[in-house]
Amino acid sequence: MGKKLLSFLFLLVFFQGFSQSVQLSENAKVSIITIGTAAPSYALYGHTGIRFKDNANHLDVVFNYGAFDFDTPNFMLRFVKGDLQYFVTSNTYAEFEYSYRYENRSIYEQVLDLPIDKIRTLYTEINNSLTSDERFYTYKFIDKNCTTMVIDKVNEALGDNVIDFQKPQEKTYRSVLFPYANEHFLQQLGINIIFGTKVDQEASKLFLPLDLMQELKTITYNEKPLVKETTTIFEAQQEKAPFNFFDSIYLVIVVLGIIVLLNNRKVTSIYFILLGLLGLFFTFIGLYSFHEEVLWNYNVLLFNPFYLVFLYFHNRNNVIKAKRVKWLILLMLVIYVFVVFNKVYFISVLPIIIANFIFLVRITWNKN
Structure with missing residues (x-):
């Protein structure tokens, strides 16, 4: 007091x-x-x-x-x-x-x-x-x-x-903002996956x-x-930051590559849980927040809450429903590719897209 x-x-x-x-x-x-x-x-x-x-x-x-x-x-x-x-x-x-x-x-x-x-x-x-x-x-x-x-x-x-x-500008808000984080990949990625459709409007x-x-x-x-x-x-004298592997797209590629090569059911399940929880978070923020920039976030198609539903049916050995949900997720992933193909951050999320496709099209997982 x-x-x-x-x-x-x-x-x-x-x-x-x-x-x-x-x-x-x-x-x-x-x-x-x-x-x-x-x-x-x-x-x-x-x-x-x-x-x-x-x-x-x-x-x-x-x-x-x-x-x-x-x-x-x-x-x-x-x-x-x-x-x-x-x-x-x-x-x-x-x-x-x-x-x-x-x-x-x-x-x-x-x-x-x-x-x-x-x-x-x-x-x-x-x-x-x-x-x-x-x-x-x-x-x-x-x-x-x-x-x-x-x-x-x-x-x-x-x-x-x-x-x-x-x-009037030909650039979108997303394109205007993107270069500001060029030296910080993970921050740039985070900003772009949490923003929704508003930042894709022309930066007027x-x-x-x-x-x-x-x-x-x-x-x-x-x-x-x-x-x-x-x-x-x-005038600030800023030296160019040295390459940082742990803040680069290569970190994402290596981590996802390891998960793909391991082909381990538990590891893949954890990955799907993380994707699903992120999707739930984006959905919650879109419904809860007054920030227009995070509304209608199509990145939910990549970080998809349905991964959690798929895991539920898969772990209960409900093969038919798990397969249906898997094909639904695949369809959403295809739609997502078409949506983000011309966006400035497409390359940033491409490793995640490829990894998700690989996981989903595999016919069987290892039983260990």
């Missing part, structure tokens, strides 16, 4: 320090800060913040959309469900820059060429939200994140969709930090470029 009270008092002082009413001077500046990518999953796609600097008021603060409270009741369930409340926070720019330099992540700044009245409106709107319910929002991976929230706030202050969300929405940074360079406001100045504050 004492720690919670201390934390509350700290937050109260913190927010008061950054949410005080300040009349920005005529020389105040506002800029969009873009943070580069990094290996951890939370840093995989970069970050967007918005900075206000006013030397006359000794003000230099960055607002960030994307914080959440780990102490939220039922945190994991709410995170999975998609109704976890994220909120805006503020830091001094010095703290902000130091933290990302420490993580060795690039920092880019784009100063916006806006009249002072618009800068004041934008600052007041965001600053006041720190101490009101407006600081909270329901996070959505594509539709509402740290980047889209900054776009929203800038457009609201300018009274128009100066930064347009809709950008501006939602990634680095894409916003590039887009800002082309936007005009009041017949002038919106970005007055672009600066690289810190």
Whole structure:
């Protein structure tokens, strides 16, 4: 209780320090800060913040959309469900820059060429939200994140969709996201098998930090470029990661190859159980979660809950029903191949597809 009270008092002082009413001077500046990518999953796609600097008021603060409270009741369930409340926070720019330099992540700044009245409106709107319910929002991976929230706030202050969300592209969201995890095969595979049909839509929405940074360079406001100045504050020096067998497709190929060559009934049963449980998980998430990205997940055709049904009949020596379920699974697997053949991650799941075909078409299993 004492720690919670201390934390509350700290937050109260913190927010008061950054949410005080300040009349920005005529020389105040506002800029969009873009943070580069990094290996951890939370840093995989970069970050967007918005900075206000006013030397006359000794003000230099960055607002960030994307914080959440780990102490939220039922945190994991709410995170999975998609109704976890994220909120805006503020830091001094010095703290902000130091933290990302420490993580060795690039920092880019784009100063916006806006009249002072618009800068004041934008600052007041965001600053006041720190101490009101407006600081909270329901996070959505594509539709509402740290980047889209900054776009929203800038457009609201300018009274128009100066930064347009809709950008026609030939690529799908999945294709746009795929290269970000090129150095991390297992993470890339996990992301693609948990996503459903939404990410296969054309990527018409501006939602990634680095894409916003590039887009800002082309936007005009009041017949002038919106970005007055672009600066690289810190360029991260990232060496190419050495090849890691345990984070590559070769690991999957070797593991599946061993299971195939063993041709052991118990080992194959365990493999089918894992496939079936993953299928149940994807099905549950699709029914339970508000995240549109995980709905209608056709990867259930590969990680199929019917493997559990097949094992049930097979272990009870119900040959006829086991055979029927096996052919149903095979049919679903064929359908899956046609669905994912033109997807960017087809090669990633190809070893699993081949292994599953081999297991299913075998007429008998070893009896040991």
